[in-house]
Amino acid sequence: MTKKRFEGTDNYIVTEDLMMAVNAAITLEKPLIIKGEPGTGKTMLAEEVAASLGKKLIQWHIKSTTKAAQGLYEYDAVARLRDSQLGEEAVHDISNYIVKGKLWEAFEAEEQVVLLIDEIDKADIEFPNDLLQELDRMEFFVYETKKTVKARNRPIIIITSNNEKELPDAFLRRCFFHYIAFPEPTTMEAIVAVHYPDVKKRLLAEALSCFFELRDLPGLKKRPSTSELLDWIKLLVADDIPPETLRDKDTGKAIPKLYGALLKNEQDVHLFERLVFMSRRNRAN
Numbered sequence: 298m299t300k301k302r303f304e305g306t307d308n309y310i311v312t313e314d315l316m317m318a319v320n321a322a323i324t325l326e327k328p329l330i331i332k333g334e335p336g337t338g339k340t341m342l343a344e345e346v347a348a349s350l351g352k353k354l355i356q357w358h359i360k361s362t363t364k365a366a367q368g369l370y371e372y373d374a375v376a377r378l379r380d381s382q383l384g385e386e387a388v389h390d391i392s393n394y395i396v397k398g399k400l401w402e403a404f405e406a407e408e409q410v411v412l413l414i415d416e417i418d419k420a421d422i423e424f425p426n427d428l429l430q431e432l433d434r435m436e437f438f439v440y441e442t443k444k445t446v447k448a449r450n451r452p453i454i455i456i457t458s459n460n461e462k463e464l465p466d467a468f469l470r471r472c473f474f475h476y477i478a479f480p481e482p483t484t485m486e487a488i489v490a491v492h493y494p495d496v497k498k499r500l501l502a503e504a505l506s507c508f509f510e511l512r513d514l515p516g517l518k519k520r521p522s523t524s525e526l527l528d529w530i531k532l533l534v535a536d537d538i539p540p541e542t543l544r545d546k547d548t549g550k551a552i553p554k555l556y557g558a559l560l561k562n563e564q565d566v567h568l569f570e571r572l573v574f575m576s577r578r579n580r581a582n
Contacts, residue, residue, distance in 0.1 A: 301350075309338065309345040310480075310488045318475035319346060325473060328414075328432055328454035330464070333477030336522025339457040342477075343413035346455065353410045355452075357399035359420045365427030368398040368414075369437050369446075391441050400431060404448040412452040418461040425468035433471055480523060482509060492527055496534055503540040504530055507553055511560075516568055521559040529558040 303319040305311035319342075322329035331339045347354035357368055377394045380387055387393040397405075403412040417425060431437045435448035456472065458464065480488060482505055489501060508529070512520045521529075532538075532555045543554060553559060560566050 303346050303349050306345045306349050308348075308491060309341060310484060310491060311342075311345075312484070315342070315475060315477060318473060322455075322473040323453055326451055328456050328472045330456045330458060330469070330472045330474045331477060332458045332460055332474070334479055334520070334522055335459050336524035337477045337479060338523060339477060340413065340415055343411055343415075343455040343457075346453065347411040350411070350453075352408070352453070353406065354413060355399055355403050355406075355410050356413045356415060358415045359417055359424070361419050361421075363420050363424070365420075365424050366398075368400040368428065369431065370398050370401055370439060371396045372441050395439065395441060400428075400437070401446055403452040404435065404446055406452070407449060409450040410452050412454045414454065414456045416459060417456050418458040418464070422462055422465075426465050429468060429471065479512075485523070485526070488523060489527065489530060493530055493534060496530060497540070499540040500533060500538070501530070503543045504533060507543050508559070511553070511569065514569060514572060518565050518568075519561050521561075525559055525561075529553075529555060532558055 301323075303311075303316060303323070305316060319329060331342060333339055343356070344354060346352075372391075373394045373396055377388055377391070399412065399414075403410050432454065435451055436445055438445050485505060485508075486501065489496065489505075504526075508521065508526050511517075533543075536555070538554050556566065560569065
């Protein structure tokens with residue numbers, strides 16, 4: 298039997314607030330806007346909601362060049378012109394040259410689907426406004442065929458944003474909003490346990506301690522995310538790194554073992570080395 302409420306999955310640790318946000322959006326039949334730091338599982342949420350509720354997932358990954366109309370459909374005039382020159386029969390039916398977008402796919406699905414509009418803030422500032430009517434009315438008009446496409450079943454829409462651009466007020470009014478706060482240490486421990494249930498407790502405790510200390514460094518350009526922590530622990534486990542070596546007192550080895558999984562630019566590496574060196578020098582004095 299298909300579930301009507303999202304209660305999380307074995308593969309995705311969900312907070313009570315996030316669970317309530319998903320179910321509230323489903324009840325209100327409004328798109329759910331999910332914001333949060335990169336790597337906090339925003340995209341994965343849509344995958345797990347679909348899996349939990351037993352629904353098909355349709356994913357629309359937005360790029361800087363993506364236009365809202367592409368989510369509806371595109372008319373391939375070039376192909377039609379070529380076929381007309383070749384005398385193809387298909388040219389007499391314009392619908393043969395309509396390429397359906399992700400919204401059209403979601404609208405015509407026989408059963409309710411989960412539609413992910415991923416990283417909407419990457420697109421032009423007008424992108425959200427250009428989808429207002431379609432997401433509100435659950436229909437759009439195809440000018441080439443003079444037909445209206447209406448949703449058979451209102452999809453569960455999950456929209457993610459990394460906050461690169463502010464979304465328009467008119468768009469936000471039509472959505473339910475939730476911000477995924479960065480996980481607390483106890484929640485993060487549970488997240489790691491889902492992915493690496495056999496990790497040694499001492500190694501996990503030391504790795505989490507180092508990770509959160511690193512995130513708390515003032516002036517860090519890019520703080521490491523959940524996904525980067527998981528990559529780091531995978532490497533620590535694969536190389537069988539002893540927990541005690543994560544805090545090497547040798548100032549020549551100030552940065553964490555396999556730091557490339559956590560620190561992504563040279564400024565942060567230099568900052569970390571400098572702060573650790575100053576801290577150790579102050580303790581020595």
